[in-house]
Amino acid sequence: MEAIAFYIFSILILGLFLVTILSKDILYSMSSLAAGMVLISGLFFILGADFLGAVQLVVYSGAIMALYAFGMMFFDATRKVKEKNSSSLLVFLLSGATAVILVVIFAAPTIGKNIKPLVQATKGVDNPHAIGEVLFTKYLIPFEVAAVMLLVAMIAGIILASKKMDKSLSEVYVGADPETEKKEQE
Amino acid sequence: MTLTLTHYLVLSAIMFTIGLAGVIRRKNLLMLFFATEIMLNAANVAFAAISAYINDLSGQMFALFIIAIAASEVAVGLGLLILIYKKYGTLDLDKLSVMRG
Numbered sequence: 001m002e003a004i005a006f007y008i009f010s011i012l013i014l015g016l017f018l019v020t021i022l023s024k025d026i027l028y029s030m031s032s033l034a035a036g037m038v039l040i041s042g043l044f045f046i047l048g049a050d051f052l053g054a055v056q057l058v059v060y061s062g063a064i065m066a067l068y069a070f071g072m073m074f075f076d077a078t079r080k081v082k083e084k085n086s087s088s089l090l091v092f093l094l095s096g097a098t099a100v101i102l103v104v105i106f107a108a109p110t111i112g113k114n115i116k117p118l119v120q121a122t123k124g125v126d127n128p129h130a131i132g133e134v135l136f137t138k139y140l141i142p143f144e145v146a147a148v149m150l151l152v153a154m155i156a157g158i159i160l161a162s163k164k165m166d167k168s169l170s171e172v173y174v175g176a177d178p179e180t181e182k183k184e185q186e
Numbered sequence: 187m188t189l190t191l192t193h194y195l196v197l198s199a200i201m202f203t204i205g206l207a208g209v210i211r212r213k214n215l216l217m218l219f220f221a222t223e224i225m226l227n228a229a230n231v232a233f234a235a236i237s238a239y240i241n242d243l244s245g246q247m248f249a250l251f252i253i254a255i256a257a258s259e260v261a262v263g264l265g266l267l268i269l270i271y272k273k274y275g276t277l278d279l280d281k282l283s284v285m286r287g
Contacts, residue, residue: 003189010197017201017224021208026216033220040227047194047238049246056230059253064223064260068216071264075216075271088211095207102199117242134243135250142247146254153258160265163272 002046009046013039026072034065051128194235201228215267215277219260226256 016036023029037060044053119138121130135143201224208221230249237245271277 006189006193013197014200014204017204020220020224021204021212021217026214029217029220033223036224037227040231043194043197043231044234047234049234049238049249052230052234052246052249055250055253059257060223060227064257067260067264068219071268074268075277091207091210094210095203098206099199099203102202103196115240117240119243119247120241121243130243131246131250134247139244139247142251146251150254150258153261157261157265160262161268163269 005042005046009039009042012036013043026075030065030068030072034061037061037065048127050126051131054128191235191239194239195232198228198232198235201225201231213279215270215279215282218279219263219267222259223256226252 013036016032016039019032020029020036023032037056041053041056041061044050044056119134121127122133125133205221205224205228208224209218212218212221230252233245233249233252235245237243237249267277270282274282276282
């Protein structure tokens with residue numbers, strides 16, 4: 001039963017992500033990425049990582065994709081992405097070689113026998129409960145640091161995006177040389 | 187047919203490779219961000235699978251921190267993208283290359 005779910009999820013995820021990187025339309029690419037994120041949370045649920053699956057749904061498919069969709073308002077999303085592609089042979093060679101190396105690296109821990117669990121889950125409690133116990137004892141300081149980092153990122157995002165917010169994008173002369181724009185303002 | 191750890195790791199490796207091919211191939215900055223998200227998700231799947239199969243919670247912890255880092259990366263990166271778009275009117279890397287050595 002798990003195997004069926006795993007195969008369905010993985011085929012869908014790989015197909016959606018291929019659409020993401022191959023599509024010429026930013027909107028298609030973004031929505032297929034969002035769908036792939038939702039299906040990845042399904043993988044987490046199969047693995048028994050319930051809390052991680054919920055966080056994936058809330059943060060990735062909720063917050064991050066909403067942020068991208070919000071940022072899309074600043075860019076011209078209806079225009080097709082035109083780009084000059086260099087040799088695709090190089091791309092396939094490089095990514096294929098990386099795939100082989102990755103499989104070897106990832107297969108190494110399963111061959112190794114002397115791997116011991118570092119943090120055991122408490123017996124007989126749910127996954128979110130066990131995660132909470134570990135997160136607020138052993139990983140408390142990284143948790144606090146991550147909180148500070150999110151605060152810094154929030155402030156940085158507000159400051160970066162709100163520059164020249166009083167002027168509409170259509171008023172800003174698109175493609176203008178910054179030097180001439182400065183002279184025009186003077 | 188039972189699922190083993192290798193199934194998940196191979197899936198994660200393929201996902202990472204798709205993301206990497208996207209980073210190499212695309213020339214639009216927004217597409218590079220999408221490909222980076224795919225690579226981060228591949229790492230998350232690998233962490234969660236190893237954590238589930240050797241019965242250890244630290245993998246899930248690291249996946250959680252990766253999600254937090256990805257969220258802040260998107261916030262800062264999108265702000266920078268908006269600035270670049272306001273300044274140059276494009277997100278194409280070929281048009282943005284201003285340093286000619």
